[in-house]
Amino acid sequence: MTPESGSSQREEVLRRLNELFAEETEAAVRYLYLAATVKGLDRATVRATLLEGIRETLEHAQTIAEKVIQLGGTPKLRIRVEVDDGLTTGRDAIRTALAFEQAALDGYKELLDLAGDDVVLEEFARAQIATESEHVSSLYLLLDE
Amino acid sequence: MDAWKEFEQNPISHSAAHHIVAIKELLDEYGYARVSDVARLLEITRGSASITLKGLKGRGLVTEDDRRFLGLSKTGEHVARSVIAKKTILKKFFIDALGVEEHQADIDTCKIEHLVSSETAERVAQFLRFLDSGDPSSEHFRKALAEFDEPCSGDTSSCPCCAEACLVKELGDDELGS
Numbered sequence: 001m002t003p004e005s006g007s008s009q010r011e012e013v014l015r016r017l018n019e020l021f022a023e024e025t026e027a028a029v030r031y032l033y034l035a036a037t038v039k040g041l042d043r044a045t046v047r048a049t050l051l052e053g054i055r056e057t058l059e060h061a062q063t064i065a066e067k068v069i070q071l072g073g074t075p076k077l078r079i080r081v082e083v084d085d086g087l088t089t090g091r092d093a094i095r096t097a098l099a100f101e102q103a104a105l106d107g108y109k110e111l112l113d114l115a116g117d118d119v120v121l122e123e124f125a126r127a128q129i130a131t132e133s134e135h136v137s138s139l140y141l142l143l144d145e
Numbered sequence: 146m147d148a149w150k151e152f153e154q155n156p157i158s159h160s161a162a163h164h165i166v167a168i169k170e171l172l173d174e175y176g177y178a179r180v181s182d183v184a185r186l187l188e189i190t191r192g193s194a195s196i197t198l199k200g201l202k203g204r205g206l207v208t209e210d211d212r213r214f215l216g217l218s219k220t221g222e223h224v225a226r227s228v229i230a231k232k233t234i235l236k237k238f239f240i241d242a243l244g245v246e247e248h249q250a251d252i253d254t255c256k257i258e259h260l261v262s263s264e265t266a267e268r269v270a271q272f273l274r275f276l277d278s279g280d281p282s283s284e285h286f287r288k289a290l291a292e293f294d295e296p297c298s299g300d301t302s303s304c305p306c307c308a309e310a311c312l313v314k315e316l317g318d319d320e321l322g323s
Binding site: 019022023026027030078079080081082084095096099100102103104106107110 | 180
């Protein structure tokens with residue numbers, strides 16, 4: 001897919017990419033908040049994971065924004081982060097992170113479904129799915145449930 | 146005096162009410178609801194929807210099956226029906242009785258649909274039933290209300306509504322600081 005590709009499919013891909021741009025940016029803010037509010041004996045371990053999450057999700061957001069530009073679109077950011085006040089346990093922080101990481105993974109899977117015969121977009125979506133899947137798995141391992 | 150505290154302690158937050166009603170609408174229209182459908186309907190990210198729904202699942206209002214399709218528990222269904230009923234009653238009241246424009250009525254009911262008590266909503270419904278009853282007194286009331294176009298003079302001494310200050314003047318515009 002290029003900036004000259006058929007307009008309706010291109011618009012749909014751009015719409016999905018901008019959704020993912022918001023998804024990843026929101027995730028970075030959520031990681032930041034969770035890292036700031038996590039408490040308990042496992043605080044150090046969980047906080048390190050959460051801080052790593054900020055870095056990774058921001059990287060993903062930048063990659064997606066770049067992809068939007070490559071397709072001739074404009075990155076659009078509509079985010080709204082609502083968080084529960086108060087401190088959180090390490091386990092609850094990881095559970096929350098799993099909820100939004102799984103949501104992002106589902107978003108990339110939908111993007112893959114849209115790729116059609118666009119090999120470049122397909123590869124991009126597959127790479128993101130692989131990364132997100134690993135991330136989700138590592139969070140599940142931390143929970144050990 | 147402590148009523149404002151009840152606002153914050155309301156068991157169903159504004160966001161929660163929207164998520165529950167969204168699931169109900171999706172189930173009624175398509176027969177299924179997923180996190181992505183709720184997110185798209187509410188124009189929020191999946192992450193946001195997912196986190197709110199996680200809390201609602203924990204409170205036993207929302208269910209999720211093995212294939213991650215969402216549903217409403219009996220209590221969740223009750224909440225959805227109650228919020229929708231209150232919205233419908235209040236919107237009708239704003240439009241039919243007060244003559245508020247539909248778009249504004251939509252916005253205002255959205256803000257209070259999950260906060261107003263069932264008791265008050267029932268009284269509003271009763272009032273609307275009276276208005277639509279066809280009874281000569283209701284017809285007379287309607288006509289008189291529609292014809293009452295006396296502008297607010299700002300004179301509090303003769304106003305049955307205001308006491309020390311003109312309440313209408315106090316309203317101002319909805320923009321902050323105006």
